[in-house]
Amino acid sequence: MRSYHLDSGAGIDGLAIRWHDDPVPGPGQVLVAVRAVSLSYRELMVLRGDYVLPVKPDVVPVSDGSGEIVAIGSGLRTARVGDRVTATLFPNWQDGPFGAQHLPQRGGSLDGMLTELAVIDEDALVPIPDHLSYEEAATLPCAAVTAWNALTGDGDGLRPGQTLLVQGSGGVSLFALQFAKALGARVIATTSSPAKAERLAELGADATIDYRATADWPATVRELTAGQGADRIVDVTGLLDQSLKAVAIAGHIACVGFVSDTAPPIDPRVLFASGATVRAVAVGSRAQFLAMNRAIEDHRLRPVIDRVFAFDETSDAYRYYASGKALGKVVIRL
Structure with missing residues (x-):
């Protein structure tokens, strides 16, 4: 599989794509074939080196993505191969107020979604509303959950x-x-x-x-x-x-x-x-994500997407997003 990597502060030119062995999910985990990711302002902060939370060296960037479960580990409760899913930005934040124990975040201190295959804990999965495409679902974890929290949290x-x-x-x-x-x-x-x-x-x-x-x-x-x-x-x-x-x-x-x-x-x-x-407001919990998705389903809402790029055009996608020209989300399709 292929993944993009970068160091915080390295800029767009610091994005590097590398090959890896396919990962294997452990107990309580699933393997997701990532179908789409979307860029948010936090990704530009990671590139510049001024993101407010820790970013590990050589991180796989981007918090927001969607995909299909293609393999599962042991001990799962509900996740099944073939499920269409997104993942929460803060995997440990299930519900309630935000605390220090919730600080680990995807695309920062944890590897993110700009990869062909991602191992994700079952507790961090969120099902995709049936009427949304993978590209649309990829826009939800950061910007949409933040907006929902801002209005209802x-x-x-x-x-x-x-x-x-x-x-x-x-x-x-x-x-x-x-x-x-x-x-x-x-x-x-x-x-x-x-x-x-x-x-x-x-x-x-x-x-x-x-x-x-x-x-x-x-x-x-x-x-x-x-x-x-x-x-x-x-x-x-x-x-x-x-x-x-x-x-x-x-x-x-x-x-x-x-x-x-x-x-x-x-x-x-x-x-x-x-x-x-x-x-x-710092994004939101998994419980808020699920509540938001119910509202999206009830009202048949669709995210606004400005442009979709290919995986091999990731640097171009970042540059376009950084230009400020987009009205709507910038998505990368895998």
């Missing part, structure tokens, strides 16, 4: 009739838009161009704001919500000072990422006056 959750603000058109924001519409919410989306605004409207956004043309976009959010602000915000930029100006009193801000090493400080008086909850 605080115990209260987004409710019908509430307003959600999503930022930009990256993977997490697109999934949050789709989930929010399925949950009966109104969605406002910020974006950087008329073309992206049109596509976001096609996907269900009720209103769009060009943040390049509208410097004070939080004020526009309040105008669109009769002065109240958005009930929930999925913040993918880390510019929380802006989100606090756009959120409703006692609203919820899910901080799922950041775009630079620096950001304006948060004025504690503004935070206190907002009454808002600011919650850091």
